[in-house]
Amino acid sequence: MSPAVLSLQRIDEQNRQRLQKKDGAKAPDPTTAQTKGKPRLLLMGQRRSGKSSISSVVFHKLPPSETLFLESTARIQKDSLNSFMEFQVWDFPGQIDIFDNPNFTFDMDAIFGEIGALIWVIDAQDDYLEAVARLNTTILHLQRGYPHINIEVFIHKVDGLSDDYKLDIQRDVTIRIQDELSDQGVENAPVNFHLTSIYNHSIFEAFSKVIQKLIPRLGQLEAMLTNLCRTCRFEKAYLFDVNTKIYIATDSTPEDMASYEICSDYVDVIIDFTEVYGSWQRTQQWRDRLEGEPWDQPLEDQVACEWAESGMVLSDAQRPIMLREVDRFLALVAIMKEGSYDKMPQINMNVDVVVKGLTEFFEITKPKETRINAQSISSSAAGNQN
Amino acid sequence: MSDHETTTTGTSSTASASAAAAAGDAGVGGAAMAAQLKKVKKQKVLLMGKSGSGKSSMRSIIFSNYLARDTRRLGATIDIDLSHVKFLGNLTLNLWDCGGQEAFMENYLSQQRAHVFSNVGVLIYVFDIESRDVERDLATYVNIISALVQYSREAKVFVLIHKMDLIQPLKREEVFDHRVDVVRRKTAEAVAIVRKQKPEQQLQHYHQQHYHPQQFATSSPMTPGALIRDVDIDMQLFATSIWDQSLYKAWASIIHDLVPNLSVIETQLASLGVAIDADEILLFERTSFLVVSKWSGPEGERNPYGDRFERMSNILKSWKHTCSKFTGTPRNAEQFSDFEYKMGSNFSMFVTKFTTNTYILVCMPPGEARFNSARLNVAAARPWFKFLDGPAVATSSSSQAMASVGGGMGGYGSESNAGP
Numbered sequence: 001m002s003p004a005v006l007s008l009q010r011i012d013e014q015n016r017q018r019l020q021k022k023d024g025a026k027a028p029d030p031t032t033a034q035t036k037g038k039p040r041l042l043l044m045g046q047r048r049s050g051k052s053s054i055s056s057v058v059f060h061k062l063p064p065s066e067t068l069f070l071e072s073t074a075r076i077q078k079d080s081l082n083s084f085m086e087f088q089v090w091d092f093p094g095q096i097d098i099f100d101n102p103n104f105t106f107d108m109d110a111i112f113g114e115i116g117a118l119i120w121v122i123d124a125q126d127d128y129l130e131a132v133a134r135l136n137t138t139i140l141h142l143q144r145g146y147p148h149i150n151i152e153v154f155i156h157k158v159d160g161l162s163d164d165y166k167l168d169i170q171r172d173v174t175i176r177i178q179d180e181l182s183d184q185g186v187e188n189a190p191v192n193f194h195l196t197s198i199y200n201h202s203i204f205e206a207f208s209k210v211i212q213k214l215i216p217r218l219g220q221l222e223a224m225l226t227n228l229c230r231t232c233r234f235e236k237a238y239l240f241d242v243n244t245k246i247y248i249a250t251d252s253t254p255e256d257m258a259s260y261e262i263c264s265d266y267v268d269v270i271i272d273f274t275e276v277y278g279s280w281q282r283t284q285q286w287r288d289r290l291e292g293e294p295w296d297q298p299l300e301d302q303v304a305c306e307w308a309e310s311g312m313v314l315s316d317a318q319r320p321i322m323l324r325e326v327d328r329f330l331a332l333v334a335i336m337k338e339g340s341y342d343k344m345p346q347i348n349m350n351v352d353v354v355v356k357g358l359t360e361f362f363e364i365t366k367p368k369e370t371r372i373n374a375q376s377i378s379s380s381a382a383g384n385q386n
Numbered sequence: 387m388s389d390h391e392t393t394t395t396g397t398s399s400t401a402s403a404s405a406a407a408a409a410g411d412a413g414v415g416g417a418a419m420a421a422q423l424k425k426v427k428k429q430k431v432l433l434m435g436k437s438g439s440g441k442s443s444m445r446s447i448i449f450s451n452y453l454a455r456d457t458r459r460l461g462a463t464i465d466i467d468l469s470h471v472k473f474l475g476n477l478t479l480n481l482w483d484c485g486g487q488e489a490f491m492e493n494y495l496s497q498q499r500a501h502v503f504s505n506v507g508v509l510i511y512v513f514d515i516e517s518r519d520v521e522r523d524l525a526t527y528v529n530i531i532s533a534l535v536q537y538s539r540e541a542k543v544f545v546l547i548h549k550m551d552l553i554q555p556l557k558r559e560e561v562f563d564h565r566v567d568v569v570r571r572k573t574a575e576a577v578a579i580v581r582k583q584k585p586e587q588q589l590q591h592y593h594q595q596h597y598h599p600q601q602f603a604t605s606s607p608m609t610p611g612a613l614i615r616d617v618d619i620d621m622q623l624f625a626t627s628i629w630d631q632s633l634y635k636a637w638a639s640i641i642h643d644l645v646p647n648l649s650v651i652e653t654q655l656a657s658l659g660v661a662i663d664a665d666e667i668l669l670f671e672r673t674s675f676l677v678v679s680k681w682s683g684p685e686g687e688r689n690p691y692g693d694r695f696e697r698m699s700n701i702l703k704s705w706k707h708t709c710s711k712f713t714g715t716p717r718n719a720e721q722f723s724d725f726e727y728k729m730g731s732n733f734s735m736f737v738t739k740f741t742t743n744t745y746i747l748v749c750m751p752p753g754e755a756r757f758n759s760a761r762l763n764v765a766a767a768r769p770w771f772k773f774l775d776g777p778a779v780a781t782s783s784s785s786q787a788m789a790s791v792g793g794g795m796g797g798y799g800s801e802s803n804a805g806p
Contacts, residue, residue, distance in 0.1 A: 065629050069554055199455070258712050265708040270727060272701045276694045277666075277749045278732045286685045290751050299731045302753035310727035315720045316713040 038086045039116030039214050044138070046131045047072065047094030049123040050156045050198070055079065055091050057198045058207055058244055064198045083241050084248065084329040084362060085215065087116065097134065108145060116214045117150040118142065124169050124195075125157045132173060136180045143186050151191045152210050153177075159197035166195050201261045208246045216365055221249035221358070228354045229253070229334070232347045235319070237334040238263050239326070239358070242271065248330070263333040266321055270310055270331075307355075309348070313341055320344075324351050326358050427646045430480045430505050434494075434530055435512030436523050437462060437486035440548045440628065444512070445469075445483055447628055448637050448674050451717040453707055454628045465490055466502070474671055474678065474743050475775040477646055495529050503537035508640060510544045513569070515561065516552050524572050531576035535619065543621040544640050545569055551627040562625040573621060631693065631700035638676045638696060645678055647773070655681040658767050662760040665733070668698060668747040669740070673718060675703045678744065686749065698747060702737065728757065736761060741768060742775045 043051040053067035059081060077091035090111075092098075098111070120138070122131045135153065142149050155173060158166045170193055181189055194206035212218055225237045229251040236259045238247040245264045291298055300306070307325035314321070320341040324332045332355060340347065433441045443457035449471050463485035471479040482502070484494060494502045511530065517523050534541055547565050550558055624636035645651070651669065659667045659681045666686035669679045677695045691697070709721035720739070728734040731752045738761075740746035750760055 063629070065551060066555070262708050262712040265705060269701055269705050272697070273727055273735065274729055276691050276697060277689070277735060278729050280688065280690050282685060282751075283688070286751070290753065290756075295753070295755070299752055302755065303728065303731050304754050305728065306730045308727070308729045311725070312722055313724040314709055314713060315723050316715050319713075 038080065038088050038114075040088045040090060040114055041116055041210070042090050042092065042111070042118045043121065044092045044118065045094055045121035045154075045156075046123065046126075046134070049094060049121045049126070049131065051091050051094065051121050052077070053198055054121065054154070054156070054196075054203060055089055058203060058246070059089060061243075067198065081244075083243055084327070087211075087214070112142065112146045112149065115146070115149050117152055117210050119152045119154055119210065121154045121156050122173065123157050124155045124161065124166070128169075128173065132176050136177060139177070139181060139189055139191065140184055140186065143189055147189075149190070150210070150213055151189065152206070153191060153193045154196045154203075154206060155193060156196050158195045158202070159199045170195060201257070201264060204245050204264060205257065205260060207244070208248070211241075211246050212248060215248055217361075218249060221361065222252060224354060224357055224361070225249055225251040226253075228350065232334075232350050233337045233340055234334040235259070235337055236263075237332065240264070240267050240331045240333055241329055242267060242325075242331050243329065259335050262321065263335065266312065266323060266333055267331060270308065270323055274308070305348075305352075311341070311344060322347070322351070324348075324355060326355050327362070330358070330362075332358070427477045427644075428480060429477065429507035429644050431482065431640075432502070432506050432509045432534075433481060433483045433512070434509065435486055435546075435548075436514060436517060436526065437488075439486060439512045439514035439517070441486065441510075441512050442467070442483055443628055444546075444548070444626070444633055444637075445481065447633065448676070449481070451673065451703070451706065451710075457628060462487065465493075473641065473674075474645065476773075477644060479644070491526055491530075495533055499533055500537060503533045506534060506538040506541040507644065508542050508544065509534055510546060510640065512546045512548050513565065515547055515549050515565065520568075524568065527569070528572055528576040528579070531573055531619070532580045535577060535580050541619070542643060543573075543619050544636065545621065545623045546626045546636055547623065548626050550625045550632065551629045558625065566623050569623060570621075573619065577619065631696040634676060634696035634699040634703075635693065637674070638699065641671075641674075641676050641678070648679065651679045651771070651774070652681065654770050655679055658764070658770075659683060661767075662748070662750065662763045663756060664748050664750045664760065666747075666749040668695060670699065670702065670745040670747065672720070672743045672745060675699045675706070675745070685751075702745070702747075726757075726761075728752065728754075738764065740764070741771050744771070744774055 043055060045051055050067075052070050052073050053062075053064075055077070056062040056067060056070060057064055059079060073091055073093045075093065079089040079091070081087055081089060118138075120131075120135050122128050122135070139151055142151070153173065155166075155170055158169075161169075174193055177191060181187075181191075192209070194202070194209065196203045196206045215221070221239065225239060228234065229237050234251075236253055236256060237251050238260065239249040240247050240263070245267055247260065247264075287299065290302075295302060308323070308331075309325070310323045312321045318338050318341065320336045322334050322336060322344075326332055332351065336347070433445060435441050440457075442460050442463050443452075443454075446452035446457055446460060447454060449469075463483055465485050467483040467485070469481045469483065471481055473479055484490065484502070509530070511527060513523060513527075531543070534543070547562055547569075550562065553561050622639065624632065624639075626632045626636050642648070655667055655669060658664075660683075664681075664686075665683050666689070667681045668677055670676065671678050676699055680695060682689070706721045707717060709715075710717040710719065713721070715721070723739050724736070725738070726734070726736040729752070733749060734752050734757045735747065735749040736757075737745060737747045746764060748760060748764060750756065
């Protein structure tokens with residue numbers, strides 16, 4: 001570790017302590033709340049609004065058509081997800097109203113104490129007035145006890161609805177909720193709306209936005225990707241969580257659904273190829289033959305990169321897409337500009353450096369959330385020089 | 387880096403040597419084979435089944451690159467929808483998509499009987515697994531089969547039990563097995579009916595087809611067994627759904643038997659595979675992405691995924707859709723030209739445009755040098771497979787082409803030798 005890095009870390013540590021002293025009396029910092037346990041996503045909403053379908057499709061890779069056969073959820077379904085950052089998904093049965101239930105009293109702190117985000121699912125193809133009313137009471141309850149919780153409203157099952165109609169519904173729901181909240185004197189509640197469907201990429205994109213809010217130091221990640229895009233002339237770069245196809249960061253160019261779709265499908269293609277051709281153990285014989293004459297090298301030395309790397313040239317404008325594995329969970333996917341496929345070797349070197357930076361970033365942020373990623377900054381700076 | 391380059395050269399020259407040898411082998415069979423290569427083959431394919439069973443949907447998905455969900459837009463087929471699908475340049479499928487409403491069905495079986503059922507290469511019969519009136523479906527099926535046996539005895543029959551996605555995953559196998567039993571029994575019945583009801587016609591037909599009046603006169607009354615065997619049909623059943631890869635499996639086997647010069651393709655693919663040290667090679671048709679031919683090395687054979695071929699078709703085809711959405715080009719247009727994937731020290735693979743009508747997928751052991759030389763060798767092997775693209779070339783020039791392949795390979799080898 002270079003002296004510069006050490007000093008940066010020291011300064012950061014001091015900053016952090018000063019901040020903590022200042023905010024000590026106030027509500028706990030959301031980032032420190034997360035360090036206690038895994039951040040948690042709560043899925044709530046009316047029954048049959050599609051909560052279990054969402055969690056099966058996004059987190060268990062169930063094909064959307066098979067969600068037809070899902071049974072209704074009777075108890076709270078807790079899923080723990082091991083990914084670049086560990087988090088839990090709790091799927092609440094729709095028939096239980098936790099705020100108004102004479103038979104049970106729920107331990108609110110146990111449920112909402114370590115929560116990262118509350119996802120409220122509304123069926124757009126159904127009469128949603130009751131759902132909106134319940135959502136309102138929930139928001140009011142949460143605003144009293146846990147004001148820092150992000151509330152994400154998924155206006156769900158919008159596939160098959162016309163664009164105008166979708167926006168009408170979104171406007172209607174938004175107005176109903178905001179009116180109710182301002183009547184109750186609640187201003188600026190952290191409520192966000194997403195139009196979603198499990199039959200296209202919208203659900204993944206919505207989840208991406210939700211998860212991104214839970215990532216500490218997201219700006220740093222984004223800056224690294226933006227730098228990479230500039231140096232390598234990428235049109236768009238995404239950092240994907242491979243298992244869920246959620247993107248946890250992207251560069252600063254405007255959001256573009258089309259490029260997210262193609263990148264996410266590209267990840268799918270790679271996963272499928274890996275499963276089919278990479279998941280069985282090769283024989284020793286095979287290995288011996290490959291390591292013998294005329295190569296005389298162990299296989300590991302014959303490859304340029306120990307992680308997965310891939311490239312694809314599209315026919316129309318020759319815009320290549322590239323993918324590079326970062327670690328077990330993450331992959332960097334980028335759409336390149338026309339004609340840059342010839343420069344692949346240089347691009348690979350740049351990408352290598354950024355990937356190293358990303359790896360360090362996650363190493364640093366994992367054990368102790370608040371330490372600034374000095375190393376990753378310095379290494380991404382090195383990446384730019386390349 | 388320079389180290390790598392020299393290894394590359396070494397590999398490619400050995401590869402080209404064996405490639406030239408393979409080309410020489412092919413040359414021995416020479417003219418006769420080449421003449422056979424050039425014939426354009428037309429195949430009449432009947433697509434039948436009850437109305438709404440999904441015939442046009444699957445046709446659109448396989449040959450017109452529809453997405454599964456887009457098929458909802460398709461209306462009912464009226465009468466017969468004829469289409470000519472060019473497959474690999476020298477095979478044309480005359481696809482008869484027969485509307486399945488009862489009135490049409492009766493028409494096919496009566497007025498148009500000879501027109502519809504003669505010279506059939508393949509009959510694809512589609513059953514809707516969710517159908518309410520199974521008995522009636524089967525009755526129609528029996529009629530169709532008898533008509534087919536009457537007019538085109540050599541035809542192959544593929545029965546697709548369709549819409550399997552509507553059955554719960556756990557029960558699928560059981561439901562399918564049950565249906566297979568029923569259909570097989572009914573087929574046997576149909577054949578029996580034909581034999582019993584119209585022995586005259588049968589025998590006449592047999593007679594006409596084989597032109598062996600003497601043999602017929604002496605042997606047929608003695609050995610009815612010969613006739614029975616003769617009437618037995620070559621039938622395969624598949625469980626399919628437009629929502630997964632099962633459709634590709636069924637259609638790949640339908641196509642497989644129709645592809646002309648299959649053995650030539652297979653031998654050449656094998657010699658290419660050995661030359662470049664691959665684990666597995668798949669050859670896809672360009673628009674449908676059906677697997678035309680495949681070769682697996684000893685290591686590739688060990689792959690536990692038996693369904694990988696149709697899976698690859700499915701993956702690449704849905705990738706094609708994604709691309710067409712992204713680029714805004716028509717979905718039948720060519721979407722990607724090159725794909726490569728190196729999975730560390732595990733394996734590497736590439737998919738690339740091969741001949742005009744095909745894509746090739748090569749899965750091989752890891753290693754940069756190996757990978758690069760394989761890419762070059764696959765590019766150099768293209769001329770061997772030119773015949774896939776069509777009937778254009780005459781016999782003599784094709785053998786020249788073969789020769790020039792060898793020359794080209796040699797030239798390439800020496801060129802790369804001279805390079806560094």
